[in-house]
Amino acid sequence: MESTKRHFFSDMNVMLGRSMHHIFRSMDTIITVTITPIAMMLLFVYVLGGAIQTGTDNYVNYLLPGILLMAIASGIAYTSYRLFMDMQRGIFERFHSMPIARSAPLWGHVLTSLVSNAISVLVIILVALIMGFRSSAGVLSWLAVAGILALFTLALTWIAVIAGLSATSVDGAGAFAYPILFLPFISSAFVPTESMPSGVRAFAENQPVTSIVDAIRALLSGQPVGNDIWVALAWCVGIMLVAYIFAMRVYKKRM
Amino acid sequence: MQNQAIQVNGLQKSYEKIHVLKGVDFEVKKGSIFALLGSNGAGKTTIVKILTTLLKQDGGTAAVNGFDVASKPGDVRQSISLTGQFAAVDEILTGRENLIMIAKLRHLKNPRPVADDLLNRFGLTDAADRRVSTYSGGMRRRLDIAMSLVGKPQVIFLDELTTGLDPEARVEVWKTVKELANNGTTVFLTTQYLEEAEQLADRIAILHEGKIIANGTLAELKKLFPPAKVEYIEKQPSLEEIFLAIIGKKEEK
Ligand SMILES: Nc1ncnc2c1ncn2[C@@H]1O[C@H](COP(=O)(O)OP(=O)(O)OP(=O)(O)O)[C@@H](O)[C@H]1O
Ligand SMILES: [Mg+2]
Numbered sequence: 056m057e058s059t060k061r062h063f064f065s066d067m068n069v070m071l072g073r074s075m076h077h078i079f080r081s082m083d084t085i086i087t088v089t090i091t092p093i094a095m096m097l098l099f100v101y102v103l104g105g106a107i108q109t110g111t112d113n114y115v116n117y118l119l120p121g122i123l124l125m126a127i128a129s130g131i132a133y134t135s136y137r138l139f140m141d142m143q144r145g146i147f148e149r150f151h152s153m154p155i156a157r158s159a160p161l162w163g164h165v166l167t168s169l170v171s172n173a174i175s176v177l178v179i180i181l182v183a184l185i186m187g188f189r190s191s192a193g194v195l196s197w198l199a200v201a202g203i204l205a206l207f208t209l210a211l212t213w214i215a216v217i218a219g220l221s222a223t224s225v226d227g228a229g230a231f232a233y234p235i236l237f238l239p240f241i242s243s244a245f246v247p248t249e250s251m252p253s254g255v256r257a258f259a260e261n262q263p264v265t266s267i268v269d270a271i272r273a274l275l276s277g278q279p280v281g282n283d284i285w286v287a288l289a290w291c292v293g294i295m296l297v298a299y300i301f302a303m304r305v306y307k308k309r310m
Numbered sequence: 311m312q313n314q315a316i317q318v319n320g321l322q323k324s325y326e327k328i329h330v331l332k333g334v335d336f337e338v339k340k341g342s343i344f345a346l347l348g349s350n351g352a353g354k355t356t357i358v359k360i361l362t363t364l365l366k367q368d369g370g371t372a373a374v375n376g377f378d379v380a381s382k383p384g385d386v387r388q389s390i391s392l393t394g395q396f397a398a399v400d401e402i403l404t405g406r407e408n409l410i411m412i413a414k415l416r417h418l419k420n421p422r423p424v425a426d427d428l429l430n431r432f433g434l435t436d437a438a439d440r441r442v443s444t445y446s447g448g449m450r451r452r453l454d455i456a457m458s459l460v461g462k463p464q465v466i467f468l469d470e471l472t473t474g475l476d477p478e479a480r481v482e483v484w485k486t487v488k489e490l491a492n493n494g495t496t497v498f499l500t501t502q503y504l505e506e507a508e509q510l511a512d513r514i515a516i517l518h519e520g521k522i523i524a525n526g527t528l529a530e531l532k533k534l535f536p537p538a539k540v541e542y543i544e545k546q547p548s549l550e551e552i553f554l555a556i557i558g559k560k561e562e563k
Binding site: 062065069072073077145146148151152153154155 | 392
């Protein structure tokens with residue numbers, strides 16, 4: 056058993072290489088993941104933007120954080136899908152009958168989710184730049200944004216792992232993402248929460264997406280982030296830990 | 311050195327309601343081909359999964375290469391490889407990439423030549439750089455077996471390796487398995503086809519209603535258990551058996 060621990064990172068690296076091949080050989084995945092958020096961005100900026108009062112003169116700047124979160128929320132559906140397919144096809148059984156760390160195949164999927172979502176995020180930021188997105192943020196602020204997005208991705212990825220491991224059909228594996236995709240709409244992502252009726256507003260202001268969006272928005276526009284960043288971090292880390300523990304339980308049971 | 315590659319004693323396993331294995335005993339000699347014969351749902355895959363450390367038994371003991379599967383799974387995994395009932399190949403990677411991946415996971419020093427050698431042995435060199443999703447069923451199964459040979463494991467498990475293959479591909483796979491055993495590897499295979507067991511195995515065991523009801527060489531089985539055998543042939547007649555039956559009827563007339 057010692058040797059399996061010693062090789063954990065090299066094994067995981069092989070697994071990462073494997074799923075990165077999957078991603079680069081099906082670039083349509085990246086396109087599918089980014090096209091809806093980009094379309095939303097176009098729609099909101101060029102069609103609805105004129106009617107929305109956000110108190111900023113650059114609506115793309117206002118919109119971008121929420122759009123990025125949407126892209127990640129749809130990206131993780133593929134993580135769950137890839138995991139499900141691996142379980143179906145029996146390749147996990149091969150891996151598990153080999154002298155490698157038991158969790159290496161799973162971590163391979165998790166890392167892949169991080170990398171592929173980072174690619175989607177970059178693509179969307181590029182499109183936003185073309186549409187007039189500008190940021191005064193320095194390197195540190197950008198790093199903080201990257202960190203929050205990475206944590207958000209990890210938190211959702213572990214939820215995706217649970218879904219992928221426990222799904223009984225391909226459709227089921229991706230279905231969990233829909234409610235998550237909807238969260239940005241009832242948050243400060245597109246319109247300020249002040250404009251919402253009080254009940255909805257209470258929900259919007261206390262759900263994770265709002266604090267994450269506000270923190271990223273403040274970082275990108277060089278405003279003081281205040282409490283938002285801590286609330287955002289607490290949400291991400293909290294969800295990640297709970298989902299991780301639960302996912303590992305399901306994994307041990309299934310394997 | 312003991313010369314048993316697999317030892318199974320009083321193996322028990324139940325899923326929620328069904329009692330699948332009710333005390334299974336058998337041994338497999340090193341370097342031999344052992345066929346476990348049984349109809350659909352007899353519990354063949356369950357035995358394979360226990361022996362390959364994928365599933366825990368409820369009772370009894372099982373040892374592979376001298377290591378207990380429950381207490382020394384790590385050592386068992388070092389000694390074996392599994393070609394499962396459903397092809398365990400990566401469809402999006404090429405044949406070569408699949409082999410290199412497994413070689414890296416087995417921590418071999420030179421993954422590339424190992425892959426090239428196996429591609430050559432299994433007649434996959436021309437298709438080596440094509441994605442596996444473009445392979446035929448027979449090619450896929452050959453790649454699957456090739457992946458199991460990476461790193462020269464001592465005991466190889468082949469679960470229903472020819473199910474779903476056409477007769478031609480089946481003969482091809484049989485040839486491969488025979489070559490394996492000639493090189494000293496122990497082969498444990500399961501099958502629903504009597505003919506396959508006849509073709510390949512040194513010893514054949516029949517799993518029925520949770521127990522091994524017959525175990526021996528083909529000649530011994532033919533002598534000892536004619537009634538049990540007839541029962542099985544009725545469920546899964548081999549091409550040869552049908553052929554013989556037709557000939558027999560013709561000659562009677
Ligand atoms: N995870 C499981 N949960 C519940 N029942 C199961 C499970 N796996 C197998 N079974 C049942 O156990 C019995 C034996 O299954 P097993 O797959 O070992 O049979 P098999 O001999 O390999 O059959 P086949 O020839 O169809 O592959 C079957 O009745 C099957 O339905
Ligand atoms: Mg089976």
